[in-house]
Each structure stands twice: as structure tokens, then as C-alpha cells.
Amino acid sequence: MRKTHALIQVILALMEDPGGRHWGYELSKQSGVRSGVLYPILRRMLEEGWLEDGWEDPSEISDKRPPRRYYKLSGGGQAALAAILSDARHDARFRALVGRPAQ
Template structure:
């Protein structure tokens, strides 16, 4: 049973984190991956690098994000900065609408009394 739960959770989290990422970048502008992880942590959504970076790459391949390399003015190494793309901007309202509809259904199901 634990393996089944872990598989389900992994799939659920992927879509949920994609949605949260699009919202975060739309509301806050472009961010580096590390900054995005800290932002999510502040929102009590823990994401590790092994989850976030493949997800960001996949979202960029899908055209939902764009990235560019930010060269530091002083010392340090270049960092990739992510922002929501126009395609991401267009799909975000539909994703939010779908999430809200599913969440409403879940809340309705949980609130139902057993009629038997």
C-alpha cells in the first residue's frame, strides 16, 4: 500500500508544483531555482532540487517557461533565471479553473453524509 501511495503522491505533486510554479512566477516575476525553492519553503511547500530542476526543464520544454542565464556583477557563477512564458500565461487560468473545480468536487464529496 505504501508503494501505491508514493506513486500517486509523485504524480499529484508534479501537477501541483507545476501550477504553483506558474502562479509564483506570474505573481513575483522571474526567479532563480534556489529562490523559487526558498519561496515555496516559506509557503510550507517543501521541494528539493532533484524534483524542482527536472520539473522546470520539462515546463520549459513544454513552452510554459522561459529561462536565461544571469551573470553576477561580482564574483560567483552564472545562475539560470526562470519566467513564465506567454504560453504559460495563457494556460494558467485554465489550470487554476480545473484545479478549483476538482477541489470543489473533493470538498463536496468529503462533506456528504452517508444516506444509508
């Protein structure tokens, strides 16, 4: 997958809670990536096997909205995204997002 600022921003948002369930709207707000860019990134991450997805249990919904789709990092996905962030720390294009590598 091509490394872009949007990809790194989404990875950073996912890695803030690597064991949690993430909603698309929440990821969009947290990462600052608009939905038209976010959802294709999430689809590619699903295809790579980095994410798992599912639907919110309707019995857990208190209001009348439809169930939301969630995304969760797979075991291999967590390792793959950590590796991408590590590489990004050594790439000058992404230093403003991820910081400098440890010396």
C-alpha cells in the same frame, strides 16, 4: 503534464510575479518544493513552451559567484498556467493550495 501538488505549488510561485525573472533557488523556497522535484518540473515547462530561460548577465554580478539561470513565463505559458490554476480550483485535491472557485 500531470497535475500534482508540487506542480501547483510551483505555478503559484511563478504567478506571484508573472512578468518577472525567477531563479531556481528562489522558486524552491517560495513554493516549498525541493530541488529534486522542482528542476524536472521546470524542464517539462520549458519543453511545453510555458517558460523561457536564460542566464544572468555576468557584468551584473557583484560577488564572485557564477551566473544564475533564470526562468520567465512565456506569453502562452502564462495563459496555460492560469488555466491549470483555474482547473485546480475545481479539484478537491488542490483546494487547500488554491482555494475554492468563485461562486
